Amino acid sequence: MIVVIAITAIVGSMAALFLRVPLDSYVAQDRRARLTDTADTALRRMARDIRLALPNSVRVASAGSVVYLEFLATRSGGRYRAQGDGSAGNDHLDFTDTAGDSSFDILGPAIAMQAGDSIAVYNLGIPGADAWAGETLAAYTGAAGSVTNIAIAAKQFPLASPGNRFQVVEGPVSYVCDPGAGTLTRYWGYAPAAVQPTAFVAATQALLATRVSACSFEYQPGVTERGGLVGMTLNLSLSGETVRLYVATQVSNQP
Secondary structure: OHHHHHHHHHHHHHHHHHHHHHHHHHHHHHHHHHHHHHHHHHHHHHHHHHOOEOOOOOEEEEEOOEEEEEEEEEEEEEEEOOOOOOOOOOOOOOOOOOOOEEEEEEEOOOEEEOOOOEEEOOOOOEOOEOHHHOOOEEEEOOOOEEEOEEEEEEEOOOOOOOOOEEEEEEEEEEEEEEOOOOEEEEEEOOOOOOOOOOOOOOOEEEEEEEOEEEEEEEEEOOOOOOEEEEEEEEEEEEOOEEEEEEEEEEEEOOO
């Protein structure tokens, strides 16, 4: 029995020695796969949101190691009536009335509107035509539902759109990456401000990723092509393993 026990112990030790490497490899591979899946899901969500950003509304800021990506999220859009006499069914958007216009007809099918929406027209993201300063935004004042005539707070938009286009803006959205806390968080439902915020009063938030060890956001407006590019890098680390993913997302800046 002593001989059998000794031989079994020797064989078991040899088997454990041979099995340790493949088992460690499997655990490491599974850990890397989970980190990659988390990072990929978070970046895909960000990319999907950014593609719906109001033209020329993306902005990036940083405070220490924390980086902030903010934009105005749109839900839909259409074309406004540019000419008319203001009568029912012929209500055009007037850019000459200094008192401001309070309604306009849309060309095409009805658009679903909600309380708290805003209408943006030809946002260029420059002084005099900047949505963050409220210059190209007007609050929607009509009832929730599908409409063909959009009621807004009286507004004289600074510039007409060459294509007679407008966008329906839901509100600002911020992605905050904090490597110190190891988190990537999405904030929405707060009031827009001229200066990019680092705190979000009365905002709704959702945690997209944990174990964040590093991150960076870059924005290139692409003025000539009217199309910008947002680059996002996200590093996730766990038990000595680090995965790094980079995604570049195009954002339409044609207002």
